[in-house]
Amino acid sequence: MRIGDFKETYAADEAIFRTPAVRVWMGALGAAMLVFPFVAGDYLLYLANLIGVMIIGALGLNILTGFTGQISLGHAAFVGVGSYAAAIGATRLGLPFYLCIPLGGAVACVAGTVIGVPSLRVKGLYLAIATLAAQVILEWVFSNWDSVTGGIRGINVPPATVSGVPLDTDFRVYFLIYAVAAAFTYFARNLFRTRVGRAFIAIRDRDISAELMGINLFRYKILSFMVSSFYAGVAGAVWVYFAKVVTPEYFPLSLSIQFLAIVIVGGLGSIQGTILGAIFMTLVPELLKAGTEAVKPFFPDAMSYLFPLRDILFGAMIVGFLIFEPHGLAEMWQRVKRYFALWPFRS
Amino acid sequence: MGRWKWIVAATGITAALALAAGGALAADDVIKIGAAQPITGRFAFAGVSINAGLQDYINYANENGLVKGKKLVYIYEDTGYDTDKAVATFKKIMAKETPVIMYGDSTGLGKAIAPELNSRYKVLYGSTSFSSELADPKTHPYSFISGPTYSDQFGILLEYIAKNHKGKGKPKVAFFYSDTEFGKDPIPYARNRAKELGIDVVSEIVAKAGAVDVTTEVLALKKTQPDFCIFQGLVVAPIPQVIRTARDYGLKTTFMGTFWSMDTSIIDKLGADAEGYMGVSPYAYYYENAPGIQSMRKYNEKVNPKEKSRPTYYIQGWFTGMVYVEAINKVLAAKKPVTGDNLKDAIGKIRDWDTGGMTGKVTFVNNKAAVGRVYRANVAKGIFEPVSDWIYVK
Numbered sequence: 001m002r003i004g005d006f007k008e009t010y011a012a013d014e015a016i017f018r019t020p021a022v023r024v025w026m027g028a029l030g031a032a033m034l035v036f037p038f039v040a041g042d043y044l045l046y047l048a049n050l051i052g053v054m055i056i057g058a059l060g061l062n063i064l065t066g067f068t069g070q071i072s073l074g075h076a077a078f079v080g081v082g083s084y085a086a087a088i089g090a091t092r093l094g095l096p097f098y099l100c101i102p103l104g105g106a107v108a109c110v111a112g113t114v115i116g117v118p119s120l121r122v123k124g125l126y127l128a129i130a131t132l133a134a135q136v137i138l139e140w141v142f143s144n145w146d147s148v149t150g151g152i153r154g155i156n157v158p159p160a161t162v163s164g165v166p167l168d169t170d171f172r173v174y175f176l177i178y179a180v181a182a183a184f185t186y187f188a189r190n191l192f193r194t195r196v197g198r199a200f201i202a203i204r205d206r207d208i209s210a211e212l213m214g215i216n217l218f219r220y221k222i223l224s225f226m227v228s229s230f231y232a233g234v235a236g237a238v239w240v241y242f243a244k245v246v247t248p249e250y251f252p253l254s255l256s257i258q259f260l261a262i263v264i265v266g267g268l269g270s271i272q273g274t275i276l277g278a279i280f281m282t283l284v285p286e287l288l289k290a291g292t293e294a295v296k297p298f299f300p301d302a303m304s305y306l307f308p309l310r311d312i313l314f315g316a317m318i319v320g321f322l323i324f325e326p327h328g329l330a331e332m333w334q335r336v337k338r339y340f341a342l343w344p345f346r347s
Numbered sequence: 348m349g350r351w352k353w354i355v356a357a358t359g360i361t362a363a364l365a366l367a368a369g370g371a372l373a374a375d376d377v378i379k380i381g382a383a384q385p386i387t388g389r390f391a392f393a394g395v396s397i398n399a400g401l402q403d404y405i406n407y408a409n410e411n412g413l414v415k416g417k418k419l420v421y422i423y424e425d426t427g428y429d430t431d432k433a434v435a436t437f438k439k440i441m442a443k444e445t446p447v448i449m450y451g452d453s454t455g456l457g458k459a460i461a462p463e464l465n466s467r468y469k470v471l472y473g474s475t476s477f478s479s480e481l482a483d484p485k486t487h488p489y490s491f492i493s494g495p496t497y498s499d500q501f502g503i504l505l506e507y508i509a510k511n512h513k514g515k516g517k518p519k520v521a522f523f524y525s526d527t528e529f530g531k532d533p534i535p536y537a538r539n540r541a542k543e544l545g546i547d548v549v550s551e552i553v554a555k556a557g558a559v560d561v562t563t564e565v566l567a568l569k570k571t572q573p574d575f576c577i578f579q580g581l582v583v584a585p586i587p588q589v590i591r592t593a594r595d596y597g598l599k600t601t602f603m604g605t606f607w608s609m610d611t612s613i614i615d616k617l618g619a620d621a622e623g624y625m626g627v628s629p630y631a632y633y634y635e636n637a638p639g640i641q642s643m644r645k646y647n648e649k650v651n652p653k654e655k656s657r658p659t660y661y662i663q664g665w666f667t668g669m670v671y672v673e674a675i676n677k678v679l680a681a682k683k684p685v686t687g688d689n690l691k692d693a694i695g696k697i698r699d700w701d702t703g704g705m706t707g708k709v710t711f712v713n714n715k716a717a718v719g720r721v722y723r724a725n726v727a728k729g730i731f732e733p734v735s736d737w738i739y740v741k
Contacts, residue, residue, distance in 0.1 A: 042441065042442045043439040046434065050431060144526075152528040152532075153528065159462075168462065168466065169463075247458070247528065307387045
């Protein structure tokens with residue numbers, strides 16, 4: 001049993017993997033994630049890939065909203081920009097995937113920078129509306145700039161190839177998605193151990209005092225928008241290689257809201273929470289669906305009442321979270337961990 | 348509830364689940380049909396009926412022994428009309444049940460699943476969609492459209508207009524469509540076809556589905572005074588608003604719709620304004636007297652006595668079931684195994700198939716059966732009545 005956890009240097013205090021136990025568990029998680037695609041079927045792999053893409057995108061939003069305190073309702077549109085950039089890179093320019101993914105991030109980053117400019121003047125709900133405008137405008141561009149985006153029919157994208165092997169199945173694309181997701185999770189975790197990340201948090205906590213401390217608000221807010229939309233763009237680019245088609249219908253306002261829900265349910269300002277949130281928001285509806293499917297044979301006539309019921313349940317669960325655990329899944333996870341740290345000697 | 352009751356309940360549920368899962372029949376005599384249906388979400392208004400129609404037809408085929416020596420099993424799940432969830436549902440059903448035929452909830456699913464459908468799954472794929480894109484045998488060899496594409500539906504209306512226009516000079520037509528895949532799909536084809544038929548397309552108006560204030564749009568119509576105005580990509584709103592405002596402004600335009608805005612429920616919603624509303628339907632209506640429709644009604648009286656009427660979406664589902672059964676029987680008659688590849692080839696060979704008046708003679712070319720009929724609303728009776736014979740287009 002662990003009886004003490006003494007740190008003798010600042011470096012140790014700030015380490016990502018603080019104790020041997022954490023290292024062991026992270027290793028186990030990594031191993032499990034490597035084994036998973038070999039044992040899981042198509043359906044589970046598809047869900048896992050969906051979660052992977054959502055994690056990358058939601059990390060971006062959490063950096064902006066959870067860590068810097070700037071709300072955005074246009075996140076799905078930035079994902080879309082990244083998707084289109086990568087799709088055009090892959091089809092018209094014939095670029096390989098390892099260039100298309102950063103390309104998607106970079107183009108989304110430029111879009112995010114432009115949209116981020118008003119953030120210096122407007123805050124809170126006003127910023128929400130400003131970013132909402134970005135969502136609407138970009139959605140319109142996707143479906144009407146036919147010569148570039150292919151209009152409503154979108155663009156079909158060939159699978160990524162790694163030394164001649166096409167990543168055309170869920171199994172193969174899993175490794176691409178999670179390699180990117182792991183790298184971006186690591187980067188996000190590290191970001192908040194740097195001056196820049198600290199500046200983001202300071203702005204979130206009180207922008208006026210951050211400015212008094214010598215943080216250039218404009219610069220860091222824009223930087224946060226840039227990082228956030230870069231993440232969104234990368235998520236979009238990875239999505240393209242996963243879905244192999246991109247149409248405007250993939251990036252509606254409801255996706256932006258779903259990203260916000262992931263961040264809030266998972267935990268604002270928590271990397272771990274983002275991951276838990278993405279898993280929760282993807283898997284719980286599927287589980288509820290499996291539940292209704294299981295009782296379907298017993299109520300063959302009640303389908304049209306039973307199916308919507310699960311949306312109501314899902315909604316109730318989210319409201320429940322907001323009321324009973326405003327810090328999100330990340331906080332629940334911490335509580336569980338604290339409980340087991342002393343288990344079974346204290347309950 | 349005490350602990351024991353919980354345990355008993357849990358055991359019961361587990362047992363029921365096991366029974367449900369193990370209830371499948373021996374593989375040889377069973378042909379499985381999977382469906383990812385839009386039972387919830389914004390397409391549910393049609394999805395519930397489409398699902399009921401398809402399911403009822405499969406039961407009907409089983410009860411009447413329409414497929415000799417085989418039992419059809421229908422497995423459906425809800426998608427909520429969300430492309431991601433629909434793809435997940437598709438994969439789930441494929442992994443769990445390995446059906447040879449699938450049904451999909453949207454154009455989006457058809458596009459998203461196409462790469463894997465062509466390379467791995469290779470099952471016959473029908474769907475709710477009338478999109479011209481899915482009717483391309485090069486990119487979607489396993490898909491078929493349950494009737495005419497939107498382009499074909501426009502073709503049918505334009506042919507009708509060209510033939511029946513009585514005024515002086517060329518007929519003037521306006522297209523009124525939504526800014527969506529659904530709305531824009533047939534427009535390029537329709538522009539060309541109108542030119543070929545000597546019809547003037549005098550205006551194209553793009554509006555949001557569900558728009559409330561349509562004054563600007565109707566003023567644009569008023570400027571060009573079209574003889575006909577065809578709606579596309581809209582189900583109900585803003586069709587009633589457009590027609591009402593147009594009548595207020597004294598326009599004499601005849602308004603027309605395609606499949607989704609041609610259910611009889613729109614007559615109720617239009618009220619007196621439905622007078623003169625026309626459109627194209629790929630199928631006969633539930634109250635008509637064709638033999639195929641009669642047997643459908645008889646079956647409904649038996650199993651769903653509560654349902655006095657069925658929307659056109661139900662008939663779409665039922666008809667898709669008929670296509671499935673026809674394809675299966677063609678494959679069985681050729682003594683081939685029932686696989687997706689053989690089924691898709693069989694559909695391509697359907698020629699002048701008599702469906703008992705459900706629709707015209709069905710011939711599948713390029714994954715679609717390009718036939719439909721023009722109907723006009725009879726407000727007093729609250730129904731659509733045919734004003735043309737079945738029209739075939741290429």
